[in-house]
Each structure stands twice: as C-alpha cells, then as structure tokens.
Amino acid sequence: MKFNLKYLDGYLIDAMRMALFIIIVLSLVNFAHYYRSLNVFRENMINAALQKTTNYTNRALEDVSNTYVYASQILADLYYYKIKQNYDPADMLVTLKEKKNSLSVKKVGLVDIRNNLYLDSLGRVLSIDINSERDSWIKDFIETPQDYRYHFYDPDIPEYESLYSFYYDHKIKDDNNQVVGIIGIGINYDTFYNKIQGLDEHINVSFLTKDGEVRLPKNLKGKSIYALSPDISEEQFKLIESENQIAWEHNPGETFLSYFHYLKDINRVLLLKINVTEHYNQSRRQHFYSFILGVALTIFVVILNLSISMYQSNKLKQTAFYDSLTRCRNRNYLDSKIIKYGYWKQIRQTGYSMIIFDVDHFKYINDTFGHSEGDRVLKQVAGIANSCLRDSDEFIRWGGDEFIILLNMNAQHAVTIANRIKENVEQETLVSLSIGITDISVKDSFKSAMKRADSALYDAKENGRNQVRVR
Numbered sequence: 001m002k003f004n005l006k007y008l009d010g011y012l013i014d015a016m017r018m019a020l021f022i023i024i025v026l027s028l029v030n031f032a033h034y035y036r037s038l039n040v041f042r043e044n045m046i047n048a049a050l051q052k053t054t055n056y057t058n059r060a061l062e063d064v065s066n067t068y069v070y071a072s073q074i075l076a077d078l079y080y081y082k083i084k085q086n087y088d089p090a091d092m093l094v095t096l097k098e099k100k101n102s103l104s105v106k107k108v109g110l111v112d113i114r115n116n117l118y119l120d121s122l123g124r125v126l127s128i129d130i131n132s133e134r135d136s137w138i139k140d141f142i143e144t145p146q147d148y149r150y151h152f153y154d155p156d157i158p159e160y161e162s163l164y165s166f167y168y169d170h171k172i173k174d175d176n177n178q179v180v181g182i183i184g185i186g187i188n189y190d191t192f193y194n195k196i197q198g199l200d201e202h203i204n205v206s207f208l209t210k211d212g213e214v215r216l217p218k219n220l221k222g223k224s225i226y227a228l229s230p231d232i233s234e235e236q237f238k239l240i241e242s243e244n245q246i247a248w249e250h251n252p253g254e255t256f257l258s259y260f261h262y263l264k265d266i267n268r269v270l271l272l273k274i275n276v277t278e279h280y281n282q283s284r285r286q287h288f289y290s291f292i293l294g295v296a297l298t299i300f301v302v303i304l305n306l307s308i309s310m311y312q313s314n315k316l317k318q319t320a321f322y323d324s325l326t327r328c329r330n331r332n333y334l335d336s337k338i339i340k341y342g343y344w345k346q347i348r349q350t351g352y353s354m355i356i357f358d359v360d361h362f363k364y365i366n367d368t369f370g371h372s373e374g375d376r377v378l379k380q381v382a383g384i385a386n387s388c389l390r391d392s393d394e395f396i397r398w399g400g401d402e403f404i405i406l407l408n409m410n411a412q413h414a415v416t417i418a419n420r421i422k423e424n425v426e427q428e429t430l431v432s433l434s435i436g437i438t439d440i441s442v443k444d445s446f447k448s449a450m451k452r453a454d455s456a457l458y459d460a461k462e463n464g465r466n467q468v469r470v471r
Contacts, residue, residue: 065168065265067367068185069148071103072170075183080172083112083181089125096121107186111138114180142179147171152207152215152266166266208260208269212237215268225271229258240269253277325375326382328403329396338394338406339446347406348440348449353414355405356453357385357421357435360465362401365431374401380429388421404450411439411470418468432466 082092092110100108100121109120111128118126118135130139141149148170172181207216212225212234225232232247239245240260249256259272321333338344359365359381366374378401385403386395394406407414418435425433436456440449456471463469 065150068105068168068187069150069170072148072168072183072185075099075108075185076170076172079110079181079183080174083110083114083172084174089117089119092119093121093123093125097123103185105185106188107184109184109186111182111184112180113138113142113182138182141169141182142171147173150265152268203275204271204273206271206273207266208271210241210262210267210269212269229256229273232258232260249273255281323397326379326397328382328386329394331396331398334396334398334404334446344446348442348444350408351410352440353407353409353411353437354440354449354453355407355414355418355435355437356398356450356457357403357405357418357433358457359401360432360434360461362431377429377431381425381431381433384424384428385421388417388424404453406440411437415468415470422466422468426466434460434465435468436460437468437470 082095096108096110096119100106107121109118111118113130116128118124118128128135128138130136130142148168150166150168152166166187167184168187169182169184171179172183174180205216206214206220208214208225214220214223214225214228220228225237226234229247229249231249232245236245236247237260241262244262245260247258247260249258254275254277257274257276259274261270261272262268263270321329321337323330338347359377362374362377365377382395382397382403385405389395389405389407392408394404396404396406398404405414405417407417409417414437418437422433422435425431434457436453436459438449438452438456452471456469459471460467460469
C-alpha cells in the first residue's frame with residue numbers, strides 16, 4: 001500500500017508537471033494567437049473598414065468640389081459679359097447677392113481686374129492692388145495654369161473669422177484668353193465640414209496644416225496634433241505629403257485608428273480618427289476568456305476564434321467589393337479582382353463585350369430634388385438592370401451614376417440586353433438611360449475598351465440621349 005501510494009504520488013506529480021507544461025505551452029500559444037488576432041483586426045480595419053471610410057470621404061469631397069467648380073465656371077462665363085460692359089456697382093452687388101441666394105452659399109465675390117475692384121454679395125466694393133500683400137493671392141492665382149481652384153480660408157485674425165470658408169475660384173477670361181477677373185464661391189465651412197463628418201458618429205474628421213496645427217474643427221483650432229495624438233511622431237507626420245500615414249492610439253479605455261491624407265489642392269492634411277474601442281475590446285475579451293477556460297478548452301477556443309477571425313476578415317473583404325448604395329460590385333472590385341488578378345486576360349480571350357450606361361440628366365435630379373432622391377433613383381435603376389442580367393455577368397458601379405456591365409457575349413447580342421434594360425427603366429421609372437457598347441478584343445486593355453464604350457455613350461448623349469450606341 002505504501003508502494004502504491006508512492007507510485008500514485010509520483011504519477012500525480014508527473015501528471016501535474018505535464019499539465020503545467022501543457023498549460024504554459026498552450027497559454028503561450030493562446031497569447032500568440034491573441035496578439036495575432038489583434039494584428040488581423042488591425043489589418044481588417046485598415047484594408048476594409050478604413051478603405052470604405054476614406055472612399056466615402058474622398059467621394060464626398062469630390063461631390064462638393066465638382067458641384068461648385070461647375071457652378072463657378074458657369075458664373076465666370078456669365079460675369080464676363082457683365083464686366084466687359086460699363087456696369088453700375090450697385091446693380092452688380094444686387095446680382096451677386098441673387099446668385100449667392102440661388103446657390104445657397106455663404107458668399108459670391110467678383111474681382112474686376114480691369115477696374116481694380118472687388119465686389120461681393122455681402123455688399124462690399126473695395127479697391128484692389130494685386131501687388132499688395134492683401135491682394136497678392138489674385139496675382140498668384142492668375143499666374144497658375146489652372147482656370148479654377150478651391151482652397152480653405154481659415155484666418156487667425158478674429159475680425160476675419162466671419163470669412164472662414166472653403167472657396168471655389170474661377171478665372172474670367174476674355175476672347176483673347178486674357179484673365180480679366182475672378183469669380184469666387186464661398187461655402188460655409190460648417191456645411192462642408194458636416195457633409196464630410198456625416199459618415200459615422202465614431203469617426204472624427206479634422207483638417208491640419210503641414211506643420212500639424214489643427215484648423216478644423218474650430219473648437220480644436222490652433223492645437224498641435226502631437227498633443228492630441230501622441231502616437232504620431234514628427235518624422236512620420238513629415239512623410240504625409242508624399243505618403244498616407246496610419247497611427248494607432250491607445251488611451252485608457254479607448255482605442256483609435258488615425259488616418260492622415262494630404263490634400264494638395266487646399267494644402268491641408270485630412271485626419272480621420274476612428275473610434276474602434278468597442279471592436280478592439282471585444283476582441284481582447286474573447287481571447288482573455290478563452291485563456292481562463294483552461295487546457296481542455298484552450299485548443300477548441302483557439303480554433304474557434306481563428307475561424308471567427310477568418311470569417312470576419314472574409315466578410316469585411318466581401319463588403320469592400322460591393323457598393324453600399326446599389327449593392328452591385330464597386331470600382332475596388334474591378335481594380336482588385338478583374339484588372340490586377342488576370343481575370344481581364346480571360347475576358348478578352350473569350351469574346352466578352354462591355355456596356356457602359358448612365359442616367360440622363362442625373363445632375364438635374366440631384367440639384368433639384370436632393371441627393372436622397374438621386375440615391376433612390378440609382379438604387380432603382382441598379383435593381384432593374386441587375387434583374388436583366390445573369391449571375392455570370394459582372395455588374396459594376398463605376399462612379400456617380402455610371403455603371404459598367406461585362407457580358408460573355410458579343411456586342412451584337414449585348415444590344416438586346418442593353419435595350420431591355422433601357423426599356424424596363426423607362427417603363428418603371430421617370431428617368432432614361434444613355435448606353436454605349438463595345439466588343440472586347442484580344443488586344444484590348446481595360447482602358448482601351450473603356451474608351452470605346454465611353455465614346456459610344458457620348459454618341460448616345462450627343463444624339464438625343466435615351467438610346468443605345470455601339471462602337
């Protein structure tokens with residue numbers, strides 16, 4: 001009995017030693033998996049969620065910019081005819097105020113170089129001297145090759161804070177292509193900022209100088225990014241002008257992902273600061289609980305968590321390839337899965353055709369009825385078009401109201417599909433489509449095929465819209 005007890009004690013000790021060894025080894029594996037999962041989480045956030053956020057933000061910036069660049073161009077043509085005549089400044093102020101109200105902007109300003117005058121919708125008439133420090137921006141703009149620009153005016157002088165705006169300026173040229181004036185549209189910075197900020201309550205948007213000083217939002221104006229985000233170094237920030245930067249910030253109880261992007265047109269750094277605390281803490285809790293479950297469940301939990309992480313990763317990647325509004329494929333899918341990964345080679349070798357279409361007068365719908373109505377029209381048109389296609393057909397939102405379809409058939413047969421889409425849209429909605437089609441040859445790159453299809457689309461529009469053209 002004494003021998004058996006000694007044997008049992010020795011067996012228990014060896015078993016405990018082995019159990020302790022297994023616990024230590026599997027705990028290390030668990031910790032390794034824990035840190036790997038955090039890295040997977042970070043990669044997912046950067047490659048999928050962050051990409052989706054930046055795409056939305058850049059699209060919002062482009063939408064605002066394109067709208068007011070177009071408006072400033074129209075005003076430039078209009079005011080050329082006004083300033084080349086002998087006008088009454090009082091009458092000119094009235095028209096500027098009317099344009100300001102019709103565009104729902106903060107200010108419309110006019111620089112008349114011939115008469116050395118500045119007039120705006122606020123009722124001001126000022127003499128200008130382009131060689132002075134105050135008016136030197138006029139000379140600088142005239143000397144640039146571009147006909148228009150947009151810039152962020154954020155003065156530090158309190159008396160000028162009422163002018164805090166995003167400005168869209170356009171040159172006014174005479175028949176000899178000489179600059180005779182400048183028309184500018186000032187957009188209230190709150191309106192602009194709120195449009196960019198409106199993606200998600202967990203995302204904070206800021207505009208910084210290249211030196212790291214915050215200019216927007218106004219409640220943080222003048223603060224240094226190094227004080228607000230200690231995890232970004234001066235060396236890293238200096239690289240932003242040439243390369244986007246990403247920084248993680250871990251505060252007590254909070255975790256943030258910061259994305260820095262330099263906007264050359266307005267000479268500002270765009271900062272997207274995403275609060276990922278909930279997701280980050282959830283990931284940490286899951287792996288902590290799996291550790292305390294013990295040796296028996298450790299392997300199971302590790303495998304389960306890895307499976308969940310892979311599923312979430314695939315789900316995020318899947319989301320990154322679909323347009324959030326219309327639920328068809330997006331441009332990222334086209335670039336990543338078709339053009340870059342060899343699928344295009346298969347397409348051009350198997351007799352595919354390309355359809356490109358857009359909604360006629362879509363800008364008018366947006367401008368007249370608002371973006372929500374424009375979004376509704378896009379969803380409806382995309383749904384109708386998709387119902388006319390096969391599962392094997394690639395249906396992609398190219399951008400705005402433009403869509404691309406890749407069909408495994410020649411252009412002659414694709415015309416039937418295109419007409420069916422056009423007719424169904426015309427019957428079921430209040431809009432029409434202009435459609436261009438081309439065959440994809442063996443020698444075609446995506447750009448060359450796209451150029452022909454786009455040219456066919458242009459022909460359709462030039463010849464009255466609501467029709468299909470083949471090239």
